[in-house]
Amino acid sequence: MSMPKEESLLLQGRWSVSEECLCASAPAASVSFNATASEVSFDIEGEARFLFEIDGKAVKYETVNDRRKLSFKAPKDKASHTYRLVKVSESNPGKICIRGIELGKGGSFGPKPKSWNRRIEFIGDSFTVGYGVEGKGPEDGTPFEKTNASKSYAFLLAEGYKADYQVNAVSGRGLVRNYANIVPEWTLENLYEYTMMGAPEQEKDAERWNFEKFHPQVVVVFVGINDFQGEPPYADVGKFKEAYAKLLDKLRALHPGVKFLLVATKTWPNDDLGGVVESIYNDQVAAGKNDIVYKFVYTENTALHGHPSEMSQKELANTLRPLVGRLGGWLSR
Template sequence: MKNLMTKRVLIPLLCGVLLNVTGVFAQNKATSRYKVFSGTDPNVEYIGRTAQNNGSVSFDWTGVHLRTQVVGGYLAVKIGDTRGDYFDLFVDSKLAKTFKVSRDTVVVLVSNATPAAHQVMLYKRTEGEQGTATIYQFMTNKNGALKKCTGTPIRKIEFIGNSITCGFGTEVTDGKAPFLPSTENSNHSYASIVSRYFNADYHLTAHSGRGVVRNYGDKNPMSHPATTMQRLFFQTFDINPTVEWDFSKWKPDVVVIKLGTNDLSNPAICPTEDQFVKGYLDLIASVRKVYGNIPVICMTSCMSGETLYQYVQRVVKDSNDKNVHFVGLMPSLLNVATDFGACMHPNYEGQKKMASILIPHLSTILGWPMTNKVVE
């Protein structure tokens, strides 16, 4: 998946025409050589929670991505970021490059390609703490155009989670390695892997360190409710609590909740079983309020043991809801020597194993057939 376009193709164009391209974007109009399209162009589809403003599109949740087709062999994007997000660029389903955006800049996405339609996906692989990204404009050559992608997924999954869902440290093979934004990749999390297997679009409502009722490192057994995933679930932006998400824009077929590791991360300072169960049931009630009676899957963690397993089992039982389901994971699923990345979080190999457990459950609950597809 990683060898469609080489740096020999992309880098010279960035160096050679960047000044001309930037000038065209600044003028906000077409020239004899280029066409300019707004970030909100109808031929560009965004998957994930976003907000529009004067033709631009902003987002900070991990896993938000855009897809379109470019005709004419050339595509550039004017993009900005408030801190330093990492993005993966896929062209015709193959990884072309990974790059970091830390300010307003212009990035050439496709160059020297055939004039036929090429599918482009730009994927935000880091989470909200790394920055808020904004797509301002796109540019093609004078004969170019943007086209909607065809054959896009019909199935939809939302994942509510923490660092594991964010792909924290997935690109590291040493469990003792420190966390670096450059090695975080939600596209390698179990959530993205499962979605690819079922050819489903997905939203990742996830933030490292957050819990149901207690966040990692909190000195109290219960964190302020405004800081937990119970509140973040309602937000358009991970970091900005002032903009409410409009749930009518996107409705999943199923919601997978994978929380609890941070709540119980310190046995000396953690919520009681009753506090945890009540908070979890409140989160399920919130899901029910905005999405109706869709399946909700409550999933445990390979980073936690029997206590979380038992607590989540009680949540499912106490919900008294036949459409709330339990999927249990235990630490024994993963190999300590090979399946952990930064700060002892599951790496890509570990994430694939977790995905392999969730896939048959989704198949049974939703009636989505399993295939011979590779879990990757």
Template sequence: MRKLSFVLLMAIILPFTTIAQTIAPEGIWIRPTDKNIQYVGRISFKNPESPLFTYPGVQINTCFTGSSLKMVAKPMSGYFMAQIDNAKPFKVSFYAPKDSIVTLATALPKGNHQVKLMYIVEGYELRPEFRGFIVDNGESLKPAPKLPERKIEFIGNSITCGYGTEGANGECHFLYETENHYYTYAALAAKNLDAQYQVVSRSGIGVYRNYNGPKSGNEKNMRYTYDYTLFMDESEKWNFSRFVPDVICINLGTNDTSTKNYDTSLLTDAYIKLVNQVRRNNPKAKIVMLCGSMMSGKQLADAKSCIDKAVETLKKNGENRISKFDFTPADGSLGYGSDYHPSIAQHDNMAKELTAYLKKLMNW
């Protein structure tokens, strides 16, 4: 919770200064513009004093000196995972109306320390904003370690978001408290491969038809939002030069086929259009069409068939850097997360499968 005096101090300072550091009651407030703060993911810097993002997997890293570290964010921004040095990662909550500062570390030994932050929920409704760090008086930030050279982009739906990973079982329903992207196949595979990555994903989204949408499809699907920095926000086009992936993994189709009211010809055509759109913006990347792991029966067979037809057509049209990978379908033996989404154990298995595939494909 935040003291009123500091909230007022922030309100006074923000409009009138652009300096990177400000004296605060708890120490030195270091603003998001500090050159030592490292960002990864689709982030809007329209207001550089308060970077905004809506996709899970956004990362904020830095090093610091001193015995403590606090993080400043917009109240109701949601949840992050934090790791200090090599200690066990822990969840950080900005999910209360008055929470604007959270202590990340205290009573640390003297010397240099590192912090890694990851946004772990979908921020479309929450509109999270990062507003800096607070270090001890007399201390400062230091450059973050260099990021891995390998780069992966993940385009997906609730599976990639981490919907329900911390849910007790399949009968539980969605809560921000149980969504955790940190434990997803995407985050784990990237870690296994020593790669930096970014995510473009949203629960319920499809290639042509969102969850339980009309048979003719939804206009605002993944193809609509992919070109923008923020989800379903046309105010800012994404600058694709900011992140140039080596490989792009597309895990969509679960929502398109989630109810019986779908058209396989429209889905196949939509896969082709999405790949062409991704290719225009990423001319050198390899593209992998992922399938699974939530689908089964006719739904799974139709999705596989549509992807196969799309890949075949794309290859005939000269797309020679595309392939397909099928996850092992979930059968309940590894448990379920909320609403029968993949559990943490299922995501771990998916990550192992994808890691092995990408190692071979990319010669990593």
């Protein structure tokens, strides 16, 4: 099985691209292509759950635990269709690699699917990943089984606006302090620099991301839950605010004209996050920044391990949609 030319593929999310394979760790990372095919097959190495779509419609979920060939039937009409494979689980840590794509006897790739003229980046943690979203209660299943990034507010927003996207989110990680202080050297502040945010813990020379590859128009920043939730000690407020402002300034320099939506929610046991993020927003406005909006949100955390349910993720997307649309200039008049 061989890899098609990159010119035939539309990649969403951060991907490491070579002639031999495509590798990613981000939730909701996807590969799309137009093709005539009798069968669509992927040679995949790693551990992940995937959603396969034809012409924008979900067809089947499949799981890879080590390395296997995923094969899907193509429509029998011998016409060109758009195929998409979406990585719905998280690699934390870890990655997956697609080492080949085949189209069956007589199959051929068509023109690359068109990118949209809207681009959104999401920076966050498990709420943005869609962690445990399919769980019907706090102990219903495992994170691997119940996480589905295609049901997260981030993916729903990108799909709703027909926007190219990146979901740069890792469960359990905070901006400067991780949940329960796990792997303290690998916070979001540090992981954000890498192509595959699940790789640096395992790979000494993990690939750094080239920020020229994707210039978002709107960035949704929903970080800090793990900085201020669970067992203390929590993040130092001063360090958190400094790192947050540094991230915003970095993104402004990388993506001139970018707009920001800062999001916060309740944290347990001390409800600190909202006040801290709101103060960051107020500081930005006082400094003359007019590229930024703040929103405090409420979620129904009835899914796995106290995370937002499918309904709550939909409600979150609906709450944020007009704000993202206003920032991007995408609202209909």
